[in-house]
Amino acid sequence: VIVEVIAVGTELLLGQIVNTNLAFIGSALAAAGLDSHFQTVVGDNPTRIATAVTAAVSRADAVVVTGGIGPTQDDLTREGIAAALGRELVRSDSYVDDLRLRWERLGREMPESNLRQADAPAGAEMIANPKGTAPALAIEDGGKWIFVVPGVPEEMQLLMESEVMPRLVALAGRREVIVNRVLRSWGRSESQVAEMLDDLYSGSTNPSLAYLASGGELKLRLTAKAADAGSARSLLEPMEAEIRRRLGESVFGSDEETIERILAALLTGRKWTLATAESATGGMVAARLTSVPGSSNWFRGSVVAYAPDLKERLLGVDLAHPLVSGETALGMAEGARRLLGTEVGIGVTGSAGPDPLEAPPGTMVIGVATPEKAMTQTLKLPGDRERVRVYATTGALHLARLGISGKWWNE
């Protein structure tokens, strides 16, 4: 099965945003073993959308179109596809009801333009969008398929993974199954890990190994192909075990296990609660922890003590120590435990840049205290202010993971 991808959006043509959707869809197709020969970017113009769709349908077995299905007048993908296929746009009554209900629940009046999202080329299947109001579409035409997903990355990604990819794989009718395993690691750079795993990387094509650095962690993606999922997993497992052996505690989880979900499970297991005291990360550690649904069961709160006097007054930190030091980070962690009444405290202090405050930009110090023990770690992080803060946040959560599971680190 050959799949072509079309991204719709004048802002893409104008270069106002970089097209990450094409990379996401391209890599999803590649991971599933589906061929893709062309990607097209077209503006919000129904005639040109129709031109792109017609060309893609003539060359490929299936076409994925992303973008241009929102509620506004410049969302014209539905019109373009209808024109390409010579079909009418039909309004779905049940989806109209659905939209009205959503707006009613919000207690707001729905602008009539929203109803455009209930339109689809005749014969299209509407696929509910759990993260937004524009449904995805699946349209069959002369044995070929067109799938339409939103351009908003989170909505597109969810619908690609849950709906479009399984259908494309089924279309391919392939006996080969692809199984992926993502190992999530922290604390070693991509080039360090690449050097440690060089023989596995070069020496094996099934399973294959790839690296992706994102959001302050390094993901290792293992991919195996086999006749069935069980055999594919048996191919994966020896390589996964070998990687875990070599990287040790750097690998903190796999697949959907984020570091904050792992902490949630560890804390729940020990019946412990957690608090943070933050300076340079300015609340990012607390924000990451509270992104987990149900975090109120184990997270009590945080003090962002950005001004030095607050570190002393609220957290009892001894200001005789340098602001960016293990003593201060640990004082903050202990202060958070005491003030907020928790078993575990995380303290983060540092200099995120661009100006050097007390320490060179990129110097971040983490303290973790539990009823059993306490430890600190000093990170020297490259990059700009935002990158330093994101990496320090992941670092703080990772150090807490080690502390809560009793794996003490000696700086």
Added chain:
Amino acid sequence: VIVEVIAVGTELLLGQIVNTNLAFIGSALAAAGLDSHFQTVVGDNPTRIATAVTAAVSRADAVVVTGGIGPTQDDLTREGIAAALGRELVRSDSYVDDLRLRWERLGREMPESNLRQADAPAGAEMIANPKGTAPALAIEDGGKWIFVVPGVPEEMQLLMESEVMPRLVALAGRREVIVNRVLRSWGRSESQVAEMLDDLYSGSTNPSLAYLASGGELKLRLTAKAADAGSARSLLEPMEAEIRRRLGESVFGSDEETIERILAALLTGRKWTLATAESATGGMVAARLTSVPGSSNWFRGSVVAYAPDLKERLLGVDLAHPLVSGETALGMAEGARRLLGTEVGIGVTGSAGPDPLEAPPGTMVIGVATPEKAMTQTLKLPGDRERVRVYATTGALHLARLGISGKWWNE
């Protein structure tokens, strides 16, 4: 003049790298007032490259091809273009000498494959590449033009700016300049805004209007074309003024002015400091504020009082009120002012979901208190937990903007 862009590279199709070249070229074309309707990504395959070139030449006046002109066997752009135009590949003797000289100077033997870079479709002009070994190409065919530049971003950018753009502008005969203005708004949905501005959207192509929702705000992009930047700006200004008049305080800034930078400027102007007290946003408001370099001049800290007893004990909130209520949000804002010693306090409470805690998921209440006055706002936000939190964060910063600038809101 209509220009089409083709990016060549199998790694782009596979999503192994994000295609930033298309955004660069697209924005260069837009800045020069040149229209572009399609971008195509194609793999390292001469037949498919020929297909893409043939389609582009048939639709446009000029085509820019980037990538696939290096020395290795999978660099096949030259072959693809020659096939599309029905021309032979001709080796340039003078460029062969050039290449040999370069390698001699490096004191190394040149691999024979390098000579492929001296090949070009018959009649092509070779343009020297100051940053690499593959020359750019300019090819005229039946009054249309094909420009070929490397895929390496620095080489591509230099050759686009110094060689290709001037030639395209000359082809266009008349130099048109494009000026963009982005208005950033909060508080109205994309569809509401689209309805309020429907006549401007439909009634004007120069300036034109487009919408982009991202990160909890709605951006409105105005684009004007004229002979010079001043005239383009004069076209923009009346539409900008009219949009600002209709949307009022919803428009908080333009272009690079983020809501947190605007707050920073307002607070600095009034010599006020700020603190936050957060529940459902879990530190996100503080994290956004401290993303601004130099925020320590006006931001003192935050209390993330996730557990209800901390709201009472640290912030002095009266727990007789519902946890998700204006009274609690305001009590948190006042508590933050008092505890952290600031002029301005922001309080955020709510139910981010997925479970309904005290209020339906998506109900978020913001309180803002200053030495002058205090106010609250209740938001009912759609979407999942993360989206609700991001939108509430922007909402909190926006309400603080109104409060600090003395624009009081009556709920």
